[in-house]
Amino acid sequence: MLLACAPAVRAEYDIAVNGGRVIDPESGIDKTLNVGVTAGRIAALTERPIAAAKQIDAAGRVVAPGFIDLHQHGQSIANYEAQVRDGITTALELEIGVEDVAGWYADRAGKAAVNYGASISHPYSRQLAMLGRNPGLSGESLAAELTAAQYQHLRERVARGLDEGALAVGFGLAYTPGATGEEITAMFRLAAEYDAACHVHMRTNYEDFGNLEEVVQAAKETGARLHVVHLNSSARDRVSQYLERILKARTAGVAVTTECYPYNRGSTLIQSHLFNDWQSYTDEQFGGYIWVESGETLTRETFGRYRARGGTIITPPAYSEESVRRAVASPLTMIASDGMWLDKGRAHPRSFGTYSRVLGRYVREMQALTLTDALRKMTLMPAQLLAKRVPEMRNKGRIRLGADADIVVFDADTVIDRGTFADPAQSPAGIEHVIVNGVLTVENGKLLRRVAAGRPVRARQIRRDAPGTTWRQPQPD
């Protein structure tokens, strides 16, 4: 009797994602398949029906690799929960980076809904080298040049971060006007020794392309890999010319990559250097800024008050929607959100809906690029960029046998972001299921809060108690 009650077919897999349109930008697969997941890996890709403990019906839906976000300042548990609902399965803080790499990874172990990782921060390491403390992206020191002793201290800190497994070196050159060309070149040289890419928020001199030329020259001279962050906000309405120059540098053999986010308004810290001339603004100008915490539009009075206190703002549109479209559509750019930490649960809407916005607005509505091309920019391209330093990334950003089961299932007909600048904290529509390392984390659009399946993405470490060891990441082919 008991035997008769047993299921006819033994569950072969932990999870089966059945009947979806599987798209894998690396192999070019774009067909209806069943995906079997076991022990965190993709264990079957087949047309035959498969049995699993958990069945997901993906008929009429796209099944794609989970999105890899190279530019995520939001690294709290709540941020990770917002990201996974946008289809992100790996969220990396590579632009500004962190000051204590080992401590940062330790803080997140076992708690994150998505995979996480960080770069070692040039600006924060610089502050520590100069001041012995890190006041972040504010203070006079950002505009000062380093002494020889301070430079030595900076170098030691950045090298230690790389030894501890930092994925890259993060630069915010717009925030550190005191960093000279020599300092930048020396940092690039150090990054090149570790085959760590330099993720750079360029300086603000975009009128003559001087900001790009400076870092391309440093990459060329040192052999470091350069990744230009948020090309949309750094190039503004010159995005096509910037893309041409990046292509030219690549053709000449310089390793340059770039990324963009799909909005024409930015978000940054009100206390930063960028607003030192705020008192010269017209009354009308202040109305272009939004205080994130409350959604209120600023005035001269509130701008001054909040600047004294410090916090996050949305900046006015600084370039056209057409420039954003060009950035998103270019085959050179990856998609990266520049998502922000939550301020009372709120942040620039890019923190909640970057990926669904590209898929809904730019792919479906505007047909600015194909679905497969968009997915390549969200999955394969960032995985390839990281694999130079972290060979394990060859198992992410792909739907293939043996790949990590980071999978997003979405409805291409309805996927769209829902947050606005005034009311940003909205989950996207159409992102139905998300699997992280083989663990179902979003089901039917709902976050399953009991799971935190994210793992560290980290370069191999040197043992710091092994004096004299010269460690180099093995060179991948």
Ligand SMILES: [Zn+2]
């Ligand atoms: Zn930036």
